[in-house]
Amino acid sequence: MIQSKLFVAFATVLLVAATSLVAAFYIQLWPLELLVSFAPTATTLLFIGVAVLGGLIAWKGGFRRHLIATCLGAGALLLGIFSLCYVMLGHPSAAVTTISSSKQAIRFTTFNREFSNTELERASTYLRTQDSDVIALQEANPDVTKQISEQTGFAHYYNATRLNTVQYTSTALVSKYPILESYTYELEVHSSLVKIVIAIPRVGKMAFYSLHLTGPFSAQFYDERMVDSNSVINILAKETLPYAIGGDFNTTVYSPGLRHFTNGIASSAQPTVSGMLPECSRFKGLRILCLRIDHVYIPRSAFMTKATISPDLGSDHRALTVQFHF
Secondary structure (H helix, E strand, O other): OHHHHHHHHHHHHHHHHHHHHHHHHHHOOHHHHHHHHHOHHHHHHHHHHHHHHHHHHHHHHHHHOOHHHHHHHHHHHHHHHHHHHHHHHOOOOOOOOOOOOOOOOEEEEEEEOOOOOOOHHHHHHHHHHOOOOEEEEEEEOHHHHHHHHHHHOOOEEEEOOOOOOOOOOEEEEEEOOOEEEEEEEOOOOOOEEEEEEEEEOOOEEEEEEEEEOOOOOOHHHHHHHHHHHHHHHHHHHOOOOOEEEEEEOOOOOOOHHHHHHHHHOOOOEEEOOOOOOOOOOEOOOOHHHOEOOEEEEEEOOOEEEEEEEOOOOOOOEOOEEEEEEO
16 A cells, blocks of 8 residues: 555656646756756756656556556657757757859858857968858957967957957857948847948848857846846847858757747747757857857858858867858
């Protein structure tokens, strides 16, 4: 009798845990956002564990003809599978398109140079080989932006007018073409967004944005992040030109927060990340712990033809270059 009660109690706890995981997605609780942003492998294993335990309880309950435990276990199994599918399969994914070479290609690179990175010459050498039209930088400052501009041969650049008060860095944009307009947006203290407008031959005017969102490292940071994310969505909703935005979003494609952003700008821009397990852009510690937290969005009417992740450039981030056509 005692074993039966313990069995039901364990099944109940597991079902409550599985239900809480699903609810956390919809409520967008910051601990779950932190998990899927910086420990997606562990999160996946957690969901698999819930599903496996739920399945075992359902099987054991059925074997014992214990209806309550069977139902509880089956519920946990279904919720575990749902959570796993939501994380691994539910995020938007882009397709690479083959298009006529006569079309004008636009190349956009985003690179978080890491504020302590001193190997700028190596990074600039690689960035120059990518022949991008625009480079979005994060954790830069006016001196660094100028140095990268000179070393890549790009004569035009714009650095945010407000620097992060912690690292004294910000976002910046380096352009192959003259900058017609530039703007720094006011976000929360740990985030940064800048914009430039340029005229690309055979394409016309386009807006480019460089974004650095704070990570969901605490409840306060997560709240700031969501405020900033909504602010950026509203800013982009007012953009009248075709635009591309790239940067360090500090979260993976599995997070509810990034999906909220993607859905918020879906009418005007599309993501460029591909596949269930996208290639990593941030490496810190063991390679198995690498992440894809750098992202580029291109105009809704554009077609992505190529995406490239750089080798090590002295930063914990890799440069991401996306080529697209209209």
